Amino acid sequence: MPFELPALPYDYAALEPTIDEATMKLHHDKHHQAYVTNANAALEKHPELSSKSAEELISDLAAVPEDIRGPIRNNGGGHVNHTMFWEIMKPNGGGEPTGAIGEQITKDFGAFEDFKKKFNEAGVKQFGSGWAFLVFKGGKLEIVSKPNQDSPLSDGLYPILGNDVWEHAYYLKYNNRRPDYLAAWWSVVNWEEVNKRFEKAKK
Numbered sequence: 001m002p003f004e005l006p007a008l009p010y011d012y013a014a015l016e017p018t019i020d021e022a023t024m025k026l027h028h029d030k031h032h033q034a035y036v037t038n039a040n041a042a043l044e045k046h047p048e049l050s051s052k053s054a055e056e057l058i059s060d061l062a063a064v065p066e067d068i069r070g071p072i073r074n075n076g077g078g079h080v081n082h083t084m085f086w087e088i089m090k091p092n093g094g095g096e097p098t099g100a101i102g103e104q105i106t107k108d109f110g111a112f113e114d115f116k117k118k119f120n121e122a123g124v125k126q127f128g129s130g131w132a133f134l135v136f137k138g139g140k141l142e143i144v145s146k147p148n149q150d151s152p153l154s155d156g157l158y159p160i161l162g163n164d165v166w167e168h169a170y171y172l173k174y175n176n177r178r179p180d181y182l183a184a185w186w187s188v189v190n191w192e193e194v195n196k197r198f199e200k201a202k203k
């Protein structure tokens, strides 16, 4: 199987109380696993692609054969997005952004509070399921929202961080209160990992 579900880098309960254990179990073991399983099933029809990483496939969807392009976009995208998502969170995370990304946020958005407000708005306004992402475009940070499991990689942009606004990411604890989930999520962000991703985005 070309793709595998990565182990969570912490316990299911480690992000409590921001993200509850039951949500993490379902989200990782069921939802992310389903994206991996379905992406692998699609690739069985085109074994010549199985040496490519999910990021490579999503970055060049035009090169994916048409009969599996939709399934790869959705499930390969889901795999890439969630792999990032687990890594950019950690227990006792949060606080002000550190390092180069902290400086760039100040430069492009002003105060961290103003940046969070704009990012959370992008998440709230995403109709239905999707993601809010931070990307680096033309020397500046930019906030983009995407439907479903679409990735900025498909636009040639590397996601520095992203928050999942599918209902499965928050509904058990926050019910319909997506803005509350978005506001609380910053307290589990792993800024060291986000800084590593910012370095990649600059290349």
Ligand code: MN3
Binding pocket: 027, 031, 082, 164, 166, 168, 169
């Ligand atoms: Mn999800």
